[in-house]
Amino acid sequence: MYDIFYIKEGVFDMNMELPAVVRRMEAQERLAYLGLAIFFWVTGYLFWQVFFSEHRFESSHAAHVNKVAARFFLFFTAAAIWLKHRFRGVYVDERDRAITHKGLEAGFALLGILVVLASTVAGLKTYQDFFRLVPPIWLANCLLLCLGASLVVMSAVRVHAYWRDRR
Numbered sequence: 262m263y264d265i266f267y268i269k270e271g272v273f274d275m276n277m278e279l280p281a282v283v284r285r286m287e288a289q290e291r292l293a294y295l296g297l298a299i300f301f302w303v304t305g306y307l308f309w310q311v312f313f314s315e316h317r318f319e320s321s322h323a324a325h326v327n328k329v330a331a332r333f334f335l336f337f338t339a340a341a342i343w344l345k346h347r348f349r350g351v352y353v354d355e356r357d358r359a360i361t362h363k364g365l366e367a368g369f370a371l372l373g374i375l376v377v378l379a380s381t382v383a384g385l386k387t388y389q390d391f392f393r394l395v396p397p398i399w400l401a402n403c404l405l406l407c408l409g410a411s412l413v414v415m416s417a418v419r420v421h422a423y424w425r426d427r428r
Contacts, residue, residue, distance in 0.1 A: 287357070288344065289353060289357040289360070289361070289423075290423045292341065292344060293360075293364070293416055293419035293420050293423055294420055295337075295340075296337065296341075296412065296415075296416035296419070297413065297416035297417055297419075297420050299333065299336075299337050300337070300409060300412040300413045300416055301413050301416075303330060303333040303334070303409055304406065304409030304410055304412070304413050306329070306330070307326065307330045307402065307405060307406050307409055308406055308409075310322075310326040310402070311326070311399070311402050311403060311406055314326075317399065318394070318395055318396065318399060319396075320396040320398060323396055323398040323399045323402055324398050326402055327398055327401055327402050327405065330402070330405050330409070331405070334405075334408070334409070334412075356426070360419055360422040360423060360426075361419065363418055363419070363422055364414075364415040364416065364418040364419035364422070365415060367414050367415060367418045368411040368412060368414050368415025368418070369411065369415075371410060371411045371414045372407060372408065372410075372411035375407040375410060375411065376404070376407055379403060379404065379407060383400075
């Protein structure tokens with residue numbers, strides 16, 4: 262059922278359940294999976310509310326969406342800081358640093374591309390009437406969406422690298 266985890270013989274066997282697999286993961290790998298799970302759903306919620314909700318251009322609705330998304334991002338940041346202080350000592354080796362570097366590189370590249378794209382679209386004359394009509398908090402939600410997408414990519418790259426190392 263959970264075939265992606267049972268690649269190397271001796272590390273995981275086909276009879277292991279998911280909780281046993283999670284217990285055998287290192288802290289950085291757990292954090293990558295947790296980040297992917299949280300950021301994927303928060304970014305999906307934000308994407309839906311920014312582009313497909315019936316009330317997406319109302320200031321009160323956009324402010325509520327902004328609060329919810331900002332609280333989730335703040336929660337994950339606080340949890341990451343807490344985990345970092347809880348597991349003091351050597352729990353990050355060169356492999357973890359290289360994987361984190363790959364994830365950060367991909368996430369920041371996407372963030373840069375999305376912010377430049379959003380700035381370019383906002384500066385085009387054909388869209389200036391549209392941006393005058395939408396509330397500023399809607400634009401802030403779009404930038405939060407860019408940040409969320411980059412965090413999803415960062416976490417996905419890290420998860421992929423850990424999964425590939427298990428092979």
